[in-house]
Amino acid sequence: MDANKSAPQLNVLVIDAGGSFVEECRKALEGEKCEIVVAGSCKEGLLSAETDQPGVVILDLETNDISEFKMLGNLGEIAPDSVPIVVSRNATVNVAVDSMKLGAFDFLVRPVNPKKLLESVRQALNYSAMQREGQSSEQRADKHDLLLEGLDVFGEAYSIGLEKREFLDELGRLESAAQSHAESLGQVKTKEEAIAEIHNDLLDADAIMWKYDFQKNALIQILLDVQEQFRWLPRHILNWISGRLNIPLSDIYVIANFYEAFSLEPRGRHSIQVCTGTACHVRGASELLMKISATLGIEAGQTDSSQEFTLETVNCIGCCALAPVVQIDSQYYRNPSKEQFEKIIKSLKDEEALV
Amino acid sequence: MTRLETHDDLKKFRDGVVAQRNSKATWLAVCAGTGCRAYGADKLAEALEEEVKKRGLENKIGVRWTGCHGFCEKGPLVVIQPSDICYQGVQIKDIPAILDKICTGKGDVEKLCYLDEGSGKRLEKLDEIPFYKFQKRIVLEHNVLIDASEISDYIAVGGYSALSKVLSGMKPEAVLNEVKKANLRGRGGGGFPAGRKWETTRNAPGEPKYVIVNADEGDPGAYMDRSILEGNPHAVLEGLIIGAYAIGASEGFIYVRQEYPLARNHAQKAIDQAREYGLLGEDILGSRFSFDVTIHRGAGAFVSGESSALMSAIEGHVGEPRPKYIRTSEKGLWNKPSCLNNVETWANVPHIITKGVEWFCGMGTKGSPGxxxxxxxxxxxxxxxxxxxxxxxxxxxxxxxxxxxxxxxxxxxxxxxxxxxxxxxxxxxxxxxxxxxxxxxxxxxxxxxxxxxxEHTCMVDTARYYTRFLANESCGKCVPCREGMRQMLNILNRIASGEGREEDLPLIEELAEFMEAASLCALGQSAPFPVASTLKYFREEYEEHIREKRCRAGVCQDLIAYEIDHAKCKACGLCQKACPTDAIDKSEDKVFTVVQEKCIKCGACFSACPDKFSAVIKVPAFTIKK
Known part of the structure; x- marks a missing residue:
């Protein structure tokens, strides 16, 4: 944490077009072994950065106009080892996301909490020193990637009291999850897309947990909602839930394995459930299942390769008078013939093509 | 709507609703249970509403989406009230005729009436139709009369009057005594007297106490709890509130299977409405008694219907049973006294309170009234x-x-x-x-x-069916059940596939005896019953499978094959169309043949072949040349 002991002295460049931020900055960094250089405009700032190669550049986004973001973008080329920190009065998520995208190390809201600013500057100086010693800059890029994608969740995470460090850990885990997620879905192409998708998933999972007040004993209800929304229980969501509710992941897997409603593999967009209750059984459920299985070319418990249909058996759906019954999505059908069944499947496919 | 603060409020509200209901001369009760919905009842009801509107009859004729009428075979069902005329298998095209009949007395509706096969007569009224005539509908009575998503409908038919009676002067002990005297036995399985269970929970030390509705109707082939919860959820809720009052519970749960989405929706609606009207929550009907209910969805596990397993599931854990040295009525949910009854049991309670113990005991047998x-x-x-x-x-x-x-x-x-x-x-x-x-x-x-x-149901197959079911559903916690079921299934599979041995039958009996004695919960203890009882009454069928490799019912797939009787085949081609694996070949002499190598024995050809030809036949597998 203590940057100024080990690192050589590095400057802090403050780009402050409005002129009001410098004082805040000086107060916060009082007593730190670093020199504060002030620039009154973006242009001036860039020039100073080029010649000075400061450790940290603090940019106050006064107007949020293009020139300020452009400057942030150029900074990376002109002074690759200077670490930018962005502060702004106008702290919308979009501004924050844009800043992080352009390489900001941290994003702080004005008026800044002096302690936070100090901590952030120390970390940035440390980071800058490490860079200068030739440590991998790839690592940095990756970290930013993740930070960026997780930024929206940031606010959420803070609001329920999750510490920043825990959150960063979580994001670190995201990347490997993203890779396997992309593979398991077989649809998402790039890592970026996968991360974006996961990021959305986590927000959705949070929304579900909010509904149950983050209660531990609502775990089964939460998982049911996740299953309903995603049609399976992706590992990254289970991981996320585990952290949020403070339930060991292994306990969550025990439950996911025990109950039949849960699936640890992606299910098709349409579910085909052949009822194998007693009434259906004596009226020919196994024959119906064979017929359907042969028509679809998959066995019970399998999903077809295009992830369209999942064929399953279900113990009893309580439609015994109609036996044998097959439930396709939320519709019930009484012993459809091969032709009728093919018609239903076709209409589902057509519907999808329309969408 | 304002809260009903007092018993008088409830009464006044009821009078208002009844007057409103009576303002329409005729009601069309469309069964909107899951069974009839599968036949398209929801579209039918919508079309009815539209047609009534089109004809400008809204002030005279009302359409009501009701719960299950019970006669699922003949759906979609429409009952004309108050005349109780029942139309079956109603299609959208029949709507004009029905409305004509109501308005003018003329309309071609005869084909919609029940056909009595014996007399060849068409029967109009509900109480003439044999299916309804011999029933005694108490719990299901209101299903035909009310829209489950409207609390006012339930109140109009006398709903919540039992609760009002209880809260306006009956002591909890008195309520408990009524249920005990009525000898109401749990409708969910073992038939344990509900009154005694209530009393145990009431007297057990520990606060808070819980009451729970078991709507995890896992028995394949049973769906009455679903229909009650879908068609009349307030009756269950009213029973539960009364029970909570008698027991001294302040919190309740309804555990519903996730396979029953409509039941869950209706139960949730009922809870929300009851809360809004002040029949649930703080200070119910000004009595200072407070009680609230939450719904918990089951996630699909048969064993979770067992009391201790169900409670473990509500706590958010795996739904596994625990040894019950101490009953759940004493130490259940979060180790507090918890009273669990199934849907039908709770739904009986309001009737006992309103109509009395004598009335209840006047029905049924001495040991099992009602x-x-x-x-x-x-x-x-x-x-x-x-x-x-x-x-x-x-x-x-x-x-x-x-x-x-x-x-x-x-x-x-x-x-x-x-x-x-x-x-x-x-x-x-x-x-x-x-x-x-x-x-x-x-x-x-x-x-x-x-x-x-x-005669076309095979008893070995039936036993195997239940054994497979239970082997899958065994939670695996205790060895006798987990391993016993597996071995039992192995033996039955062997017999069904023609590999059975002479010594298998005594082995089954021995295994059954052992499992019954040593399993942890009721699932394992009763698991051998289907096998034991089929073996007891239909031993000869087992022996036939073992000795002759023959399944007389033509069910066990390894022992049968399909063939086409060329003498009877009229070459209509229906079997070929129905076959999912192209196993039916048109032979040179212009009739069809089953290609045994391709056949998966799904029986599609067998059911496709018109009855008048009956050319597709089942033959014992050993008669087919390989």
């Missing part, structure tokens, strides 16, 4: 839900109400009690059905599934 709802399914003409007084004979239920076996087939057995029950053969058909009589013959009441089996 009525019981059965789901009469399988190989029977009139499938559906039937509510009869306890003590009616199986023969009456199957033949008088159920109309016997379709297609002139021969009756073989009735299976009762789901996977924990057994089969009852023809010779015991005059058995009066109640909790004790069924246990005496090696079956049980269970939740009330009656699955009728005819």
């Amino acid at each position: 009525t019981k709802i059965f789901s009469l399914v399988g190989k029977v003409k009139n499938t559906g839900l039937v509510e009869v007084p306890m003590g009616m004979t199986l023969r009456d239920i199957v033949y008088k109400i159920g109309g016997g076996i379709p297609g002139g087939k021969k009756f073989k057995a009735v299976q009762t009690g789901g996977p924990s029950g057994g089969v009852i053969p023809e010779s015991l058909m005059d058995l009066p059905v109640d909790f004790d009589e069924l246990s005496n013959v090696g079956s049980m009441m269970g939740s009330g599934g009656l699955i009728v089996m005819d």
Whole structure:
């Protein structure tokens, strides 16, 4: 944490077009072994950065106009080892996301909490020193990637009291999850897309947990909602839930394995459930299942390769008078013939093509 | 709507609703239970509403989406009220005729009335139709009269008057005594007296106390709880609130299977509405009694219907049973006294309170008073839900109400009690059905599934079916159940595939005895019953499978094959169309043949072949040349 002991002295460049931020900055960094250089405009700032190669550049986004973001973008080329920190009065998520995208190390809201600013500057100086010693800059890029994608969740995470460090850990885990997620879905192409998708998933999972007040004993209800929304229980969501509710992941897997409603593999967009209750059984459920299985070319418990249909058996759906019954999505059908069944499947496919 | 603060408020509200209901001369009650919805009842009801509007009859005719009427075989059902004329298999194109008939007395609706096969007559009224005539509908009575999503409908037919009676002066002890005297036995399985259970929970130390509705109707072939919760959720809720008052509980749960989405929605709606009207929550009807209910969705595990497992699931854990040295009524949910009854049991409570113990005990048998709802399914003409007084004979239920076996087939057995029950053969058909009589013959009441089996049902296959079911559903916690079921299934698979050995039967019996004695919970203890009872009454079928490699019912797939009788085949080609694996070949002599190598024995050709030809036949597999 203590940057100024080990690192050589590095400057802090403050780009402050409005002129009001410098004082805040000086107060916060009082007593730190670093020199504060002030620039009154973006242009001036860039020039100073080029010649000075400061450790940290603090940019106050006064107007949020293009020139300020452009400057942030150029900074990376002109002074690759200077670490930018962005502060702004106008702290919308979009501004924050844009800043992080352009390489900001941290994003702080004005008026800044002096302690936070100090901590952030120390970390940035440390980071800058490490860079200068030739440590991998790839690592940095990756970290930013993740930070960026997780930024929206940031606010959420803070609001329920999750510490920043825990959150960063979580994001670190995201990347490997993203890779396997992309593979398991077989649809998402790039890592970026996968991360974006996961990021959305986590927000959705949070929304579900909010509904149950983050209660531990609502775990089964939460998982049911996740299953309903995603049609399976992706590992990254289970991981996320585990952290949020403070339930060991292994306990969550025990439950996911025990109950039949849960699936640890992606299910098709349409579910085909052949009822194998007693009434259906004596009226020919196994024959119906064979017929359907042969028509679809998959066995019970399998999903077809295009992830369209999942064929399953279900113990009893309580439609015994109609036996044998097959439930396709939320519709019930009484012993459809091969032709009728093919018609239903076709209409589902057509519907999808329309969408 | 304002809260109902007092008993008078409730009464006034009821009078208002009744007047409103009576302002329309005719109501069309469309069954919107899951069964009828599968036939398209929701679209039918919408079309009815539209047509009524189009004709400008809104002030005279109302359309009501009701719960399950029970006669699922003949859906979609429409009942004209108050005349109780019942139309069956109603399609959208029949709507004009029905409205004509109501308005002018003329309309071609005869084909929609029930056809009595014996007399060839069309029967109009509900109480003339044999399916309804021999029933005694108490719990299901209101299903036809109310829209489950409207609390005002329930209140109009007298709903919440039992709660009002209880809260306006009855002491909890008095309520408890009524239920005890009525000897209301749990409708979910074992038939344990509900009053005694309530008393145990009431007297057990520990606060808070919980009351729970078990709507995890896992028995395959039974769906009465679903229909009650879908069609009349307030009755269950009212019973639960009364129970909570008697026991001294302030919190309740309804555990619903996730396979029952409509039941869950209706129950949730009922809870929300009851809360809004002040019948649930703080200070109910100004009585200072407070009580609230939450719904917990089950995630699909048969064993979770067992009391201790169910409570573990509500706590958010795996739904596994625990040893019950101490009953859940003393230490259940979060180790607090918890009283669990199933849907039908709770739904009986308001009736006992309003109509009295004497009335209740006037129905049924001495040991099992009241009525019981059965789901009469399988190989029977009139499938559906039937509510009869306890003590009616199986023969009456199957033949008088159920109309016997379709297609002139021969009756073989009735299976009762789901996977924990057994089969009852023809010779015991005059058995009066109640909790004790069924246990005496090696079956049980269970939740009330009656699955009728005819000569084309194989008993070995039936036993194997239940064993496979239970082997899958065993939670695996105790060895006798987990391993016992597996071995049992292995043996039965062997027999069904023609590999059975002479010594298998005594082995099954030994295994059954051991499992019954040593398993942890009721699932394992009763798991051998389906096997034991089929073996007891149909031993010769097992022996046939073992010795002759023959399945007389033509069910066990390894022992049968399909063939086409060339003498009978008219080459219509229906079988070829139906076959999913192209296993039917048109031979040179212009008739069809089954290609045995491709055949998966799904039977599609068998059912496709018109009855008048009956050219596709089942033959024992050993007769096919390889």
